[in-house]
Amino acid sequence: MARPWLHLCICLQISGFCTNLLLSQTPKDILAQTNNETEILCELKKEHAGVYWYRWSQERQNFEFLVFSNLLGKTTYGANISQDKFSVHGTSSRSSYSLHISHLHASDNGTYYCSVSQSSQLLLGSGTRLGVVDVLPLPLRTTQAPRTKKPLRHVTKSKTAGKKGACNPLVWLPLTASILVLLLSLVPTAYRLHRLRRRLWLRIHRQ
Numbered sequence: 001m002a003r004p005w006l007h008l009c010i011c012l013q014i015s016g017f018c019t020n021l022l023l024s025q026t027p028k029d030i031l032a033q034t035n036n037e038t039e040i041l042c043e044l045k046k047e048h049a050g051v052y053w054y055r056w057s058q059e060r061q062n063f064e065f066l067v068f069s070n071l072l073g074k075t076t077y078g079a080n081i082s083q084d085k086f087s088v089h090g091t092s093s094r095s096s097y098s099l100h101i102s103h104l105h106a107s108d109n110g111t112y113y114c115s116v117s118q119s120s121q122l123l124l125g126s127g128t129r130l131g132v133v134d135v136l137p138l139p140l141r142t143t144q145a146p147r148t149k150k151p152l153r154h155v156t157k158s159k160t161a162g163k164k165g166a167c168n169p170l171v172w173l174p175l176t177a178s179i180l181v182l183l184l185s186l187v188p189t190a191y192r193l194h195r196l197r198r199r200l201w202l203r204i205h206r207q
Contacts (some may be wrong), residue, residue: 022046025114025125033136037102040128042114044095047071051097052115052122053088059109066112069097104132 024043032038042051050070056063065078069088077083085108090097101108109132114125 022118022123023114023116023125025128027128028126030128030130031136032104032130032132034104034106034132034134036104037100038104038130039101040099040112040114040130042097042099042125044097044116047094048116048118050116051088051090052117053086053099054113054115054124055110056113056127057110067099101130106132108132 022045024045026041026043030038030040044051050068052068053066054063055066064081066081067078067086067088068076069090071094073090075083075088077086085101085103087100087102088097089100097114099112099114109130111127111129113127115122117123
C-alpha cells in the first residue's frame with residue numbers, strides 16, 4: 001500500500017491531479033444539523049475491486065482514511081473510526097456506493113472523497129464538502145413586488161348630454177321662441193327708424 005499512498009500525497013499537493021472521469025460523486029455540498037445523518041453517493045463508470053472513502057479536514061490539516069468496501073460488501077475501517085458512525089452501502093451491480101454518516105457532530109466537518117485504486121494510483125472523486133451546524137439557516141423567502149394599480153379614468157357625463165343628447169326639444173324649443181320674440185320686438189323699432197330717416201330726407205330736399 002506504500003505506492004498508492006505516495007500517489008495520494010501527490011494528488012493532495014496538486015489540486016485535481018488525480019480526479020478522474022471514472023468517478024462521479026454527489027452532492028457537491030452538504031449542510032446538515034447536529035445529531036442528524038447524511039449520505040454521499042459515488043458512482044463508478046467501470047467495475048473496481050472496491051471503494052475507499054477519505055476525509056480532508058481543513059481545521060486539522062490531515063487526510064484521514066475512513067473505510068474501504070470491497071465487491072463482497074466486506075468493510076475495513078481506519079484507525080479510531082467508529083463503525084456506528086460510518087457505513088458503506090453498494091448496489092447489486094456494484095456500480096455505485098454510498099457513504100452513510102450518522103450522529104453528525106462539528107468534528108465531522110470536512111471534504112469527503114470516494115476513491116478507487118487503479119495501476120497503483122488512488123483516483124479521487126470530485127469531493128463533497130460537509131458542514132455541520134447546530135441550527136440550519138432559514139430558507140430565503142422570495143417576496144413579490146406589490147402590483148401597482150392603474151389609475152381608473154373617471155368619466156363625468158354632463159347633465160345635458162344625459163337627456164337624449166343636445167337635440168332635445170325641451171332645450172331648443174324655448175331657445176327658438178326667445179329668438180322669435182326678440183326679432184318681433186325689433187320690427188317696430190326698425191319701422192320707426194325707417195320713417196324718421198325718410199322725414200329727414202324730405203326736409204333736406206325741400207330746403
